[in-house]
Amino acid sequence: MAQTRELTTEEIQERLRREMPVLDVPETLSAENVAAVLKQRKNSKKTPIYVWVRSAVAAAAVLAVGFGAIRAAGMLGGKKGESYSDQFFPEESGGSYYYADDGETDGYSSAEIPSVANDAAKEVHSEETRVMVLDPGEEMVITTEVPFEGTDIRSDVSYGNGTGSTDDICKVRLIEGDRGQAEIELNAVSAGSISVELIRNGETQYHIDITVAE
Amino acid sequence: MDPELCIKAKQGDADAFARLYESVSSKLYSTAFYMLGRREDAEDVVMETVTDAFAEISSLRDPNAFEGWIFRILMNKLRRKRKSYIGESVELNEDITSSCGGPSDEGIAVRNALNRLPEKDREIIMLDVLGGYRSDEIAAMLGMNPNTVRSRKLRAFERIRAMLKED
Structure with missing residues (x-):
């Protein structure tokens, strides 16, 4: 509907508030239900590693984690300049969700991830979140399928420290790989979390959350 | 807290x-x-x-x-x-319109304008409108510079204003 005069910013804010009122949470998201869900997860049967595979494609990714771990441990050792390819984990695959649930360290933690793979390759993939856990001082190169040409990298301090420079947590550098694809060089510094995005033509092509363990 | x-x-x-x-x-x-x-x-x-x-x-x-x-x-x-x-x-789907008591011309126009903003600007406006957060708080939530949030917010409202005038 055309306006006969320009709205002020306050009027636009007011109109948006009217059109988008703060909603009551549905029952599934009530505090009681959330507490019950969290307790259920905490008290679930103690299984060293619980792996939920959502699809057959994701199952392939699970095998690839093991393969990647062996490959990383045997051939790469997490040393600078050597690469750990994530070509086996296409984001659109539907993903798989790993978490270690020992009743104490619920969720994915740096203490448990090594038992999923090993110290050299510690990755957790969920359908929405790609998380990498590094130890301070650890260096790694991630090979992506994103073309290097025209790609920018952006890193932000994520949750954890909350503020400060990403360099304080993990130094991140974009480099060109052998096949012209973008590679992300990581140099973990100290505890905290950052998110890293590869951006091409204004669109995020690749996203990874990196946590440097305490 | x-x-x-x-x-x-x-x-x-x-x-x-x-x-x-x-x-x-x-x-x-x-x-x-x-x-x-x-x-x-x-x-x-x-x-x-x-x-x-x-x-x-x-x-x-x-x-x-x-x-x-x-x-x-x-x-x-x-x-x-x-x-x-x-x-x-995902614009204006039934879930949203039913939650807001049915579509109105004004509502459709303003929500369309919001949906046409770049992703980051939309996030900033949402947090401003729904949460009532200050620019520095939004900056912390989105990992942005507070001054960038302020300038993007101003620009986003200008865009919404212009779109409402065009529609």
């Missing part, structure tokens, strides 16, 4: 965490709902946010930063969820 609750939550107390969550649950859900336009997806994303936040709360150093911190997790998840919608229409 009650520091005692935060300490208990960090020790793995689910009830304490749920009480912390309760103080921001409506804002979290509303933001997710209006950003995604799909009720079920909004519920899923908020629940994922909550479980991830509970798993990671030991890394939260300042209890007063809880709200910004959990919103930051939510916004990251929303961004990725929206990315998965590429090629699908």
Whole structure:
């Protein structure tokens, strides 16, 4: 509907508030239900590693984690300049969700991830979140399928420290790989979390959350 | 934010965490709902946010930063969820219009204008309108410079104003 005069910013804010009122949470998201869900997860049967595979494609990714771990441990050792390819984990695959649930360290933690793979390759993939856990001082190169040409990298301090420079947590550098694809060089510094995005033509092509363990 | 609750939550107390969550649950859900336009997806994303936040709360150093911190997790998840919608229409779906008492011309126009903003600008406006957050608080949630948030917010409102005039 055309306006006969320009709205002020306050009027636009007011109109948006009217059109988008703060909603009551549905029952599934009530505090009681959330507490019950969290307790259920905490008290679930103690299984060293619980792996939920959502699809057959994701199952392939699970095998690839093991393969990647062996490959990383045997051939790469997490040393600078050597690469750990994530070509086996296409984001659109539907993903798989790993978490270690020992009743104490619920969720994915740096203490448990090594038992999923090993110290050299510690990755957790969920359908929405790609998380990498590094130890301070650890260096790694991630090979992506994103073309290097025209790609920018952006890193932000994520949750954890909350503020400060990403360099304080993990130094991140974009480099060109052998096949012209973008590679992300990581140099973990100290505890905290950052998110890293590869951006091409204004669109995020690749996203990874990196946590440097305490 | 009650520091005692935060300490208990960090020790793995689910009830304490749920009480912390309760103080921001409506804002979290509303933001997710209006950003995604799909009720079920909004519920899923908020629940994922909550479980991830509970798993990671030991890394939260300042209890007063809880709200910004959990919103930051939510916004990251929303961004990725929206990315998965590429090629699908999520504007003005039935979930949103039914939640707002049916579509009105004014409502359609202003929500269309909001949906036509770049992703980052839309996030800023949502947090401004729904949460009533200041620019520096939004900056912390989105990992941006506060001055950038201020300038983008001004520009976003100018764009909305221009779009409403055009429509």
